[in-house]
Amino acid sequence: MSLNTFFHPKSIAIIGASNDHKKIGWQLIDNLKASKFKGKIYPINLKEKKIAGLSASSSIEAVRGKIDLVVMAIPAPFVVLEVEKCAKKKIKDIIIISAGFSETSPEGKKLEEQIKELAKKNKMNILGPNCLGMINNICQMDATFARTIKGKEIKKEHNIAFVSQSGAIGSAVLDWASNRNVGFSYFISLGNKAVLDENDFFDYFVTDKNTDLVVAYLEEIKHGERFMAAVSKLARIKPVAILKAGKTQAGSSAAMSHTGSMAGSSQAILTGLKRSGAIILDNMNQLFNLMRLIKKQLVLKNSDVYVVSNAGGPLVLTADEISQNDLSFGEFSAKTQKEIAAALPPLTHVKNPLDVLGDAPADRYQKSLAALLRDNNVYSVLILLTPQTTTEPEKTAELIGKLAKQYPDKLIITSFIGGGALSEAKKILAKYLIPNFDYPEEAVKALAQFLNYKKNLKDLSVYRATEKSALTVTTNAWDEQLDYLKSFTCLKEYNIPVADTRAIREKKDLAGLKYPIVLKITGPDFIHKTDKKAIYLNVKNEQEAWSYIEARKAELKNQNYFVAQPMLSGDLQLILGFKRDNSFGPILMVGLGGIYAEIFKEVELEVDDLNETRALAMIKRAKFYKILAGARGQAAYDIRGLVMLLVNFARLARERKEIKELDINPLLINRDGFTALDVRIIV
């Protein structure tokens, strides 16, 4: 369903509109009027004839004109009936403000299910329930009940779309933005996400010309595969930044008691977020700071950062932060170098980061900056200032502001560090729409998040989820673990080389084996083979083999049986596996195997749409890559072979949807290639 009418309604009905100033129904109509909404407003109230000066109707059925959007703020038990009425009137777009649904009780959950059904049947866009509403600043429509400070806005741009799963964070962000140069194109409070969720909005913003940055606060990502698809598509066009709460057990349990939502596996979420190409925000500070950075006109053809400062200490801290965030310092061109030198006292060291010295008056800043900005390769400039004895904060701010106006496509940001002596200067910077950060490290962090997003864009492809077609569950599983030999067969089907594995049930099954061999007992009672002493290494001959089998005869009931494998040794053991996440699909994992797997727990994770490029990147991130590439002067192993193996493994994970978990441990690596020695498949 298109969201065009949802976002650009020509008429809005408010069910539950009220003259009582303490009620949400009043706040809604007050906000809508204050936002100078140009369409029709229909207050709906059973008793009142006039609300906030507008004539009211007793129900939407009584409204003559066409209603594009309905906003409901009535007690939960009445909502379903009103949605039905909307369906009858062919109204497709609804915002349900009311709380009292799945977040409170099983009864509420039932009501929410009914709403979902109605939406599905009638193809309706429903936002909420249990939300703050929606703002579209492009067509001047505030359909929230957020408390806003009216008439205080000095925003010049409305270019950020903000999507929040928390009403409280939404309120705080709106309030915070109201006295800063941060403007929202759209503000959406998701509430319980019964029908519309973040992904529907991400899809909408792809082609929206009014939005330069999409920011979302999320507690639950229920449809991870759809999320990766939507965000990766959007992120290729414009930056998307996500603050995902509930990263820890404690946070996740706080989220659960707060919204009833499951935070999900934090590793799966992080892997999915990375795949989506979103800027991953760690905390609220980063969320607010990033919003201050993104301007309409930015070009930024490189990731070099230039720093100008009158303060040595902060310059050092800034240089540290730039390094730690993988940004590069640009070098001055010969011409720029010369021009800057002319602006500084003799013998000053001219290099980036540039120290214009503690006694720098405003015009020294101005001249150095002017020289720097004239350089066509300079795009991002961070200017630091601390109030020293001869510093001229206001004049410096004014001159920076004027320069910034000359170069609207360059990113010019400041960190004026201090308190009272800088308050006027900070106002001047704000007047010129220059983002000023309290501390230089925060400026660098925001810059890094944006520049690194841009840098990674070239490798970002759109995630495509697989079809959700159900496959028949493979039978012959012990409880949930798939039979050992069948597990190997499954790997072979995807061209993953496995050790030659033969079931040994009778003595004659041992015929023709090449010794030494390994014997293993496999089956429902031998899920943990090491603990059960079910592995016999280096078995020298048939006699020895049979003696072991005889000794364990009593345990060979149910589906337990012996298998024989050749005794192989490898230079390196890896672990390769995946676990299917309910939201993000299979999360693939590769790491050092054997005993080191448990000790280091250092694995690389990826989602299931691995191609050769991303498989190679995954291996390169792993610490064992050094061995593969040939540590200590050794020749390299078959890295390309491993890449193909991973791609095939990913395909297995995508296609065999009946498999919940799969571990190959160890995957043996040596000069001849790769061999899966042991495998465990949970269906």
Next chain:
Amino acid sequence: MSLNTFFHPKSIAIIGASNDHKKIGWQLIDNLKASKFKGKIYPINLKEKKIAGLSASSSIEAVRGKIDLVVMAIPAPFVVLEVEKCAKKKIKDIIIISAGFSETSPEGKKLEEQIKELAKKNKMNILGPNCLGMINNICQMDATFARTIKGKEIKKEHNIAFVSQSGAIGSAVLDWASNRNVGFSYFISLGNKAVLDENDFFDYFVTDKNTDLVVAYLEEIKHGERFMAAVSKLARIKPVAILKAGKTQAGSSAAMSHTGSMAGSSQAILTGLKRSGAIILDNMNQLFNLMRLIKKQLVLKNSDVYVVSNAGGPLVLTADEISQNDLSFGEFSAKTQKEIAAALPPLTHVKNPLDVLGDAPADRYQKSLAALLRDNNVYSVLILLTPQTTTEPEKTAELIGKLAKQYPDKLIITSFIGGGALSEAKKILAKYLIPNFDYPEEAVKALAQFLNYKKNLKDLSVYRATEKSALTVTTNAWDEQLDYLKSFTCLKEYNIPVADTRAIREKKDLAGLKYPIVLKITGPDFIHKTDKKAIYLNVKNEQEAWSYIEARKAELKNQNYFVAQPMLSGDLQLILGFKRDNSFGPILMVGLGGIYAEIFKEVELEVDDLNETRALAMIKRAKFYKILAGARGQAAYDIRGLVMLLVNFARLARERKEIKELDINPLLINRDGFTALDVRIIV
């Protein structure tokens, strides 16, 4: 030299005092007067008779009264002469503001050396040169030329001593503090640290009753061992927080060009900082936030944090941050649980972190908080608020303030998140001296730094540096590498078990060996044995051994020779080593050995005063500890034996000062014990 007179002078002479408002000499006298300094002020100026209304003298020799402290703000070339004059007048305490010394030129460096000499000879305390000066708010003395906003201070407490190696950071901190509830007992700008450095001040603050928190910004820690001794002593009494700039290569090179100081090895610095027990600050944000937290009366008998919020989203983020910072959530006692439940709407989930719900009016906050604070086990409370429709920010702030007054020894902090709707409320919080943080994660971080400092105190012992007595350098080294057999002897002297190693120069040297053996070529041409294929494993008999030796005969010149060792195998290979840092002394290292040492580069570091407790802690931090402790149901190895080995190794590092670097790789571990198989000593 005691700093008593330095900090509490009864009279101050200002050499270079001036009536010219653009000069530092005027700013100094103006600041000193404005600070209401109660002692005598003697302006010294060659020409002027009256400065800032005070009668001036032409030189300190002309001053009749006793001068306790001299402040100099004259061109560098004249400084040495004035210091000499001070020496003659037995003046022991000097602040040199003037720049133009080691930070600018070799000539300046010479002048600084002369000042050092004079100070040493005459036992003088000299601060600077190239500094901003010093403030002692306890006796109302501002002897800096920092620009200050006069008469604007609303500070109620002066309990933070701030020490800064950067004048610019110092200025920014003073300005920032001037409109916040942060008060400094002392402010010291270190400058070039020619004589007095941070350690002298740390020593002074140990017994200073006016200081509850010591904060230092440092770019260079020149005397690391002295630093660890001073800080660990101070940190046992009161919190010390250090922001060390120049952590990265880029930062360090920025610091070098800025102050001429070497940042030093970042790993050695971090290891030393940890040993010192200081709170390690990562950035300016943390520096400012910590200063706002520490109050005089705090008791805090546990590390539990209690959170109260009207906003679900921020609560989730806060819970995440608390977990990530190793803090614990306190549980409500049955009584508190009951009392809080009575304050909340029916069916509200009563647990910590506490959600008082989005519609919480002020009195709901008040009642829940009152119940919480009555509980004698509750010490640290973080209160979150976002401006929602029915929120009462001002009233809530007022009620929190009143409660905080009732419980001055508890830590009550807030994060009111938003903008304009909260500005009045934030002023009310400030009035009650309640630290309000922009974002809850920052409040948690500051709290964590303080609480984790307190938690770690019980294990903090005072670092004692070894005597700096020079030992004779061991001879018989190949260039800088010590002879192989002598290296083993050195280990044996410290009870470190080594493989039985015999030099093989003639065939008869092979007599009586137990095969298989390992042969290695050692000597100046075989420093990298693996690369030079100088290791023969598993040599089966004398004949095979001699054939290898014969084959390499041509290379056995200079001091190259063969050694034989028994062919040993172990369950685990470690690497154990140290590297002597110029500032912090030997930095010990232990990690997984063999090929994994190079791949994982995961080592644990420590300084040289290891005792058994700290050696055990070091091993426990290492990932290989899981193997030692008995992974996969195996028996544990001799952990106590390894602890003793480490303690002995640390003693070696402390005592054998001629050794610059030592690596044992591998140190073999098996059921019988430990064996150093290979060693490399650089002298």
